[in-house]
């Protein structure tokens with residue numbers, strides 16, 4: 150089957166620094182893929198290359214059967230590939246409803262249509278009670294939901310989520326995980342997420358790729374990948390690896406793909 154996203158030998162340099170070094174992977178329709186790796190590994194840069202914020206220095210990117218290499222962020226979003234930003238990127242001086250409408254304007258110029266779609270998303274994501282609030286007056290966890298809701302407003306086929314759980318306490322991580330699962334399972338949106346919260350990655354994703362110093366160093370099921378010596382060395386540390394192995398033994402992950 151043709152993958153929904155195919156990244157082929159992508160390289161991105163900043164001067165002498167190779168932030169993405171010959172990276173290749175594919176994402177099938179309906180997947181929920183995780184991208185992990187230490188700070189500075191090149192994860193956000195990869196999203197920027199895929200979503201058109203950066204021009205790649207080498208390689209090519211295919212989405213939904215088309216070559217999207219070199220398209221702008223707006224053009225990729227119009228094709229159904231939408232990303233969220235690691236640094237919070239909803240507009241604070243708009244209300245929650247207006248923010249979501251901004252996303253909806255990707256596919257319509259009619260205010261009434263954008264408003265109707267925003268209202269549906271508010272309901273689906275169970276944040277309709279927040280609609281009139283200014284985004285910058287909300288707690289961080291609620292702001293993250295607005296970021297996701299605004300991205301959903303663009304009608305994505307695929308969502309690229311860059312650390313949506315950053316800065317959240319464990320209970321909020323659970324909540325945003327449930328929201329991601331809902332978006333994936335019930336809205337049929339293929340998801341690629343970058344995350345440092347490993348418990349979240351292992352619960353949500355059946356496949357992960359690992360970046361380190363701009364290179365892809367591992368790819369596969371989380372249980373296998375997180376036990377790989379290179380990954381342990383690069384990222385997790387021996388302590389985490391031991392703890393993780395113990396937990397897998399005591400409480401195996403479900404074997405379903407969702």
Ligand SMILES: Nc1ncnc2c1ncn2[C@@H]1O[C@H](COP(=O)(O)OP(=O)(O)OP(=O)(O)O)[C@@H](O)[C@H]1O
Pocket residue numbers: 163166168186187188189190191192193194195235
């Ligand atoms: N616009 C830029 N100009 C110059 N260097 C950059 C730029 N963006 C990223 N880099 C560098 O590229 C490397 C990869 O950065 P990137 O932000 O992609 O890492 P990351 O894996 O997302 O890290 P984190 O987990 O901290 O978010 C880093 O060394 C970073 O300093």
Ligand SMILES: [Mg+2]
Pocket residue numbers: 192193194235
């Ligand atoms: Mg990053």
